Amino acid sequence: MSNNTVPQHGDWAIETNGLRKVFGDRVAVADLSLTVGYGEVFGFLGPNGAGKTTAVKMLVGLIRPTAGSGLVLGRPLGDHHARRQIGYLPELFRFHDWLTGEELLDLHGQLYGLSRAERRRRIPEVLELVGLAEAARRRVRTYSKGMQQRIGIAQALLGSPRLVILDEPTSALDPLGRRDVRDLIRRLRADGVTVFLNSHLLSEVEAICDRIAIVNRGRVIALGPMSSLLAGELVVEFRLGALPDGTLAALERVIQIDAVQHGERPVLVARATDETAVAQAVDLLVRAGVPVYGVIPERRSLEDLFVQLVNEERSEPQ
Amino acid sequence: MKALVIAQLTFREGLRKKLVLGVVLLSLVFAALYVWGFHLFVQDWRAMEAHRQAQGATTILPYEVFASAMVLLGLWTVNFLAGVMTIFAAVGTIASEIEQGTLHAIVPKPIRRWEIVLGKWLGYAGMLAMYIGVMVAIVTTTAHFIGDYQPPNILQAYGLILLVALMLLSLTMLGSTLFSTVANGVIVFMLYGMAITGGLVEQIGTALDNDVLVRIGVIVSILVPSDSMWRLASYLVQPRIAVNFLGPNPFGTTVPPSSLAVWYSVGYMVVLLLLAMARFQRRDL
Numbered sequence A: 001m002s003n004n005t006v007p008q009h010g011d012w013a014i015e016t017n018g019l020r021k022v023f024g025d026r027v028a029v030a031d032l033s034l035t036v037g038y039g040e041v042f043g044f045l046g047p048n049g050a051g052k053t054t055a056v057k058m059l060v061g062l063i064r065p066t067a068g069s070g071l072v073l074g075r076p077l078g079d080h081h082a083r084r085q086i087g088y089l090p091e092l093f094r095f096h097d098w099l100t101g102e103e104l105l106d107l108h109g110q111l112y113g114l115s116r117a118e119r120r121r122r123i124p125e126v127l128e129l130v131g132l133a134e135a136a137r138r139r140v141r142t143y144s145k146g147m148q149q150r151i152g153i154a155q156a157l158l159g160s161p162r163l164v165i166l167d168e169p170t171s172a173l174d175p176l177g178r179r180d181v182r183d184l185i186r187r188l189r190a191d192g193v194t195v196f197l198n199s200h201l202l203s204e205v206e207a208i209c210d211r212i213a214i215v216n217r218g219r220v221i222a223l224g225p226m227s228s229l230l231a232g233e234l235v236v237e238f239r240l241g242a243l244p245d246g247t248l249a250a251l252e253r254v255i256q257i258d259a260v261q262h263g264e265r266p267v268l269v270a271r272a273t274d275e276t277a278v279a280q281a282v283d284l285l286v287r288a289g290v291p292v293y294g295v296i297p298e299r300r301s302l303e304d305l306f307v308q309l310v311n312e313e314r315s316e317p318q
Numbered sequence B: 001m002k003a004l005v006i007a008q009l010t011f012r013e014g015l016r017k018k019l020v021l022g023v024v025l026l027s028l029v030f031a032a033l034y035v036w037g038f039h040l041f042v043q044d045w046r047a048m049e050a051h052r053q054a055q056g057a058t059t060i061l062p063y064e065v066f067a068s069a070m071v072l073l074g075l076w077t078v079n080f081l082a083g084v085m086t087i088f089a090a091v092g093t094i095a096s097e098i099e100q101g102t103l104h105a106i107v108p109k110p111i112r113r114w115e116i117v118l119g120k121w122l123g124y125a126g127m128l129a130m131y132i133g134v135m136v137a138i139v140t141t142t143a144h145f146i147g148d149y150q151p152p153n154i155l156q157a158y159g160l161i162l163l164v165a166l167m168l169l170s171l172t173m174l175g176s177t178l179f180s181t182v183a184n185g186v187i188v189f190m191l192y193g194m195a196i197t198g199g200l201v202e203q204i205g206t207a208l209d210n211d212v213l214v215r216i217g218v219i220v221s222i223l224v225p226s227d228s229m230w231r232l233a234s235y236l237v238q239p240r241i242a243v244n245f246l247g248p249n250p251f252g253t254t255v256p257p258s259s260l261a262v263w264y265s266v267g268y269m270v271v272l273l274l275l276a277m278a279r280f281q282r283r284d285l
Helices: A050-057 A101-111 A117-128 A144-156 A174-191 A202-208 A225-232 A249-254 A275-287 A302-315 B003-015 B018-055 B063-090 B094-102 B113-145 B152-178 B181-208 B211-223 B227-238 B242-246 B257-281
Strands: A012-023 A026-037 A043-044 A068-070 A084-088 A163-167 A194-198 A212-216 A219-225 A234-241 A256-261 A267-273 A292-298
Touching: A012 A050, A012 A194, A026 A068, A026 A194, A026 A219, A026 A302, A043 A050, A043 A174, A043 B227, A050 A163, A068 A101, A068 A256, A068 A292, A084 B152, A101 A117, A101 A144, A101 B003, A117 A144, A144 A174, A144 B242, A174 A194, A202 A267, A202 A302, A212 A225, A212 A302, A219 A225, A219 A302, A225 A302, A234 B181, A234 B242, A249 A256, A267 A275, A267 B113, A275 A292, A275 B152, B003 B018, B003 B113, B018 B063, B018 B242, B063 B113, B063 B211, B063 B227, B063 B242, B094 B181, B094 B242, B113 B152, B113 B257, B152 B181, B152 B227, B181 B211, B211 B227, B227 B257
Parallel strands: A043 A194, A043 A212, A084 A163, A163 A194
Antiparallel strands: A012 A026, A012 A068, A212 A219, A234 A267, A234 A292, A256 A267
């Protein structure tokens, strides 16, 4: 996909400021402010009913925000010219299923304004990309759910977009299909395409996203690079030999000890602010003559972070 | 022009709808009955004429009055079927596609929303122009070959019947941007029924010389001018002698709507379509 020749508009591929959407008396999105950089794979997470799909619909111009503003590819939300460069897979989609896969893509290609020659070149390409080359001449009605999702992804990629917005792209796919989509997103990133991924599947987001936003009750409650959000504090498990008196007290000065399991081989679970503190603790133990059998850092998963943040929100008064 | 992409899609989709297929089958039944009926009518007429001549009586009314009535009946049926088909075909064109989600992948494409509405309108309009053309051709060729009769102003009549269908199309599409499919179907059919009843009331008013009834008819024809355009078509497609003989009746009129009414109807069709575009432009999907 040769998008590198297109000049960038603005600093961000997506930038929203206080986006708000109210349906009647129900606030779907309260105040959404986020930025997505060019070339990033951005994960958009949140519990059910957090307003994710409404937010995505505002980004692609299906819904008008009640308040706030946003820029997509440097142009206002729903801008006609920006749409040429946006590929979008809706969450609940249904296509004109009386068309064959090929005819459907031809229709969407025409809507993108692709010439006949471009369509003839591009349609087999994307069909190949999503693994539907063999089903091209079959009616979409006869496709399985997973195949329909694949043809949905194909129409999103048809116009060689600079920004791809995928709303739950793997919900109907089996594990193999999911891996295909993951590989596809990696390829898009390698081509410099920005990917905005709305997904429930935390492991999937964790595996491919550069930056994420977690939304709850229509607000962003965490936003940043995956690595720094997951970093936070470090939980480490120490497997040790016999502990002389006073060692624990000395350790407490460097790290915070959460739990001690006494015995012949004590186990400590401790929290450290960073890796240096862990190194200091190990140094201290060795100097005190305590055998160190193991230091096991417990990586915080995206799921832990997600559950923690959403629960914190839940316990707070509204 | 991206609207033409949608027009083409709508046209193709229309041809595939089972309902439209049903209307086409019904129309074929109508055509067969019509040809048969016309044939019976001509036979009876000849037998009657032969009988009358044998008795030495003179012909009271010329043949064309009766042949014209046959054509009028045929065209009225075409007009009615076209109206029903218009409403059935377009009743959910926006509403049900929002409900199903087929529009969610179309609207974010680089196509303007009004182009989608216009494209759908053009697609249906093309389908109706073809359908009404074929049906009118069936009626006139039957009259020509079986009845040896050619009605006057048949092209104008075709244009007016098409105008009726296109007005209903604009009305149905506007409703489809405002209401759910079912609600829209109920509303548009009620309006269509009201227009037909209003036309009848006006004819009764004319026959009884009752101004109030005529006025009710006029008001209804301002609200939904479909029936008044049919009356004009019926007036034009009959020879004067037939109009005078029939008088005010359920299928025609002795007082044709003015050219102003035609312009009003064209304006109605355009304005309702523009309203549908404007409404869809702002709608959340």
